[in-house]
Amino acid sequence: MPKRSNRKPLAALATAARNGATQYFASRAPKQQGASFGSTCSKQPAVSIMLRETAMHSPRRPKLADAPGAVQLCVIECSDEDTSMVSASEEQAFLEKPSARSEDLDDDKVSKPKRPSPPAAKTKVLFLDGARGLAAMSVVVQHSGEFWPDLHLGSVGVDVFFVLSSFLLTWILMVKFMKLISQGASYRTWFYALADYFQKRFFRVYPLFFVTVMALSMMTSDDRARYFIARNKFDIFKTLTFDFDYRYHVLWTLPLEIAYYFVIPAFVLAALGMRRFWWAGAIPLTTWAVYEGVFVFRTSHMPMRPHITTFLTGSLAAVVFVKLDLWIKATDFKFRWWHTLFLRATEALAIAMLFSVCFRGLLFNWVHANPAPPPAGFPYTSAFLAPIMVIEMIQPSFVSTTLEWNVLRFWGKISFSIYMLHTFIIQNHTVDSQRYYFDRFFARLILVQALATTGYIVIEYPSQLLAQRISRFLVEQEKKGPHGSVGFMALEQIDNIRKRIAGKMLS
Template identity: 60%
Template sequence: MLQDMGNSKPRDQNEGDSATPSGEVHLQVIELTDEETSTSSTDSEDQTFVGQATTSTKSSVEKLPESKPTAPQPQAKVLFLDGLRGLAAMLVVVQHSHEFVPSLHLGSAAVDVFFILSSFLLTWLFMKKSMKLLAQGASVRTWVFGLLDYFQKRFFRVYPLFAVTAVVLHFLSFENQHRYFIVRKPNQVPLYETLTFEYEHRYHVFWTLPLEIEYYFIIPVFVLVVLRLRRYWWVGAVPLFVWIVHEGWTLVRNSHTPLSLHLHTFMLGSLAAVVFVKIDLWIRKTEFKFRLWHTVLLRAVEFLLIALMLSVLFRGLLFDWVMANPAPPPEGFPFISVYVASIIVIEILQPSFVSAMLEWSVLRFWGKISFSIYLLHTFVIKYPAISHQPNYFNRFFARLFLVIALATASYYAIEYPSQLMAQRISRFLAAQEKKGSGSLGKFACMEKINRRMQSTTVEAK
């Protein structure tokens, strides 16, 4: 889903990142380009970057020594997010294969990870861009073009592959429709209703796509409200977090449900992005440095969060060894959003071996193609010639390699060209915005000259 830094895709250069010759990184919240898009199980987001000279992330709080201007450093992603997304995509495959304790809802937990990553990255992106436009005193025209660019990127990263999959599903026989996408009745996959996300036609994994798309419209409003609050952003953040925890503990969530039941998960991803941006800005402003005891305390909190997350997922561990789970037993999706969002923020601020493990190139590649994995994996795992194999390992390796092969082909045949199209449209919109701004500037300049000439004429008379 997320594109690794070795990809040959063209990219724009961003300013605002710095790296020392030794590769130490000063993490900054920088503007993201559409070339560096990332994919979720349900969509893909513009990935977030830190400037660095090596491929691994470093602490966001190391102060950089002053140095002479050098050539622009290459941009790299926060690589562990690629790996996290790839791992989540494979957990969905495991869940739908019904080979490993399906009652644990690992696929449901993976969907929550996708929701958090989507909202976190897009909120981070839009917040940075909005801060830049506000600092520049951008006109309404610039904001309109920025929003158009934001939505067209989202469209081209989500819709093309979904549309192709929906068309293929429409022309399959009812037997195959039922086998691969759990269609209940014949002639129940009308193309128009499926392509427009009618509630009754959100088959199988399609149900998450409209939820993501609906939340795309909430992100700009959320970001602008946060920026409007300025230093008092926490006044809204605290009750919002309390509401999120309450919803997570009390709501019964399942698949094929509306956005209202999953809104708190998306909101937590956005809130985590805001918290990270505020902490990162404070760190750079105060030149704060993590001392040993800071790191030890942070790691203790992080490992406790990981232990609690695993305890919720596997319904035991700390809840058997230490104390009973204080939350009600989950009847639907397990509530792990708070743990996942907190771990992401901690790992970006102060990376550990957790992010290093997730930076494994195999996981990152799965992350790059994860949208295709998510949408297309059932065509492999439910294929009779594979699912009827009596040997478990024959099924396992056949599914693993064929899912990756199909997703890779889909990525380069559909997703990658769609990203290139989004880039071209983004450049076109940028050119049109600048062209209009230039024309207005010339018009204002000519008006000023005319007024001066008229004033001079009056004085001469």
């Protein structure tokens, strides 16, 4: 009789020994930390956000493939996709979905060489793109004057832009700053991280704005008045520098957006500095934002002051989402049916209130009259947009599935160009003079998308690629060290002193 092979028992023993050693050393090994602000999620960042079925402090940290339903949320820098209004396209938030193939191999396969697993499939937070695309088209509808102009749906679209932009940028910076803090990053690393953040914001917004202003400067006074309601004497320098009296037509939102870019880093540092008492600042800020939204007059072509609460609402929603998601991970919280029912009821109420405010009826006619005074300017909608976004991020439903429609996502991709350039089509005399309604409708629909797509391909996308190249350059410079730079040497000396003092205090 042929001898029985000892291969399987030996393989089983080897597997058991390997698993035991792995668990032992994993429990004693320090957590890995990244080296620079430019490292991505694929390099095991010190801070990552796990959605749903993931525990942070479990005795044995499961691998991604061990949890079939786990979805890891990472921040990946990518230049060719968008998720915010004017916004964080090159610093995109993705849901990284791991491979379904299990890591546990059969005993008889242990001796075989392990094939490298395929790269994880990356799926964008697609519904945010769709929401932004819908908001951009609502501005087009408002300016066309064809559909219920008294409802001011364009103002709702602008609020969606503001909330989305602040939500995404705050979320991204919270993840990045948490990572830098966990690494004990130097002042120099922080400087490069902030420089990278601001240059990306500049190249996301300013190039298309600059080209639009150049096009206006080449037009006659009558054409400028037709397309951008430029009634005063055109001054290219004042227009490019956002002088208040030269913020023509849709250009009024850009300086507000850019101004809030400078607020977000300070807001994030304040939220992180409060640690577990973050709610002590969030509650009064939320109360103030609601009061301002209901009782303060707010409309277009106004300075930042009346619109600041709309941006803050998006940032507060991002803080709530990040903190809530970390709590879900730390406690290994599992959603039961009654939890999901509560979230769905809350979301349904927020959507119903949003529609009631936008269309000035519905629940206010069917259930109870609107207790708030009728809005003289923009209707207050950000308080309803924020919970919808947070709930859909945590427990997606048909709402996010609907907003993931390819057409809406395409509009979201080119939404900044739609917003900036649509007036050249809407107010065009040839298009506007079409006699039949559907001739005007389809001409505008097709030509606006064609012009916006051209603007995205020719201006926006190359600008984002340039920002990505600058980002890589900054990463390389940060890794090289000070190399005699007086300013950075001083920062390094201050940082070394800080670390020595901290070490003495700990000892």
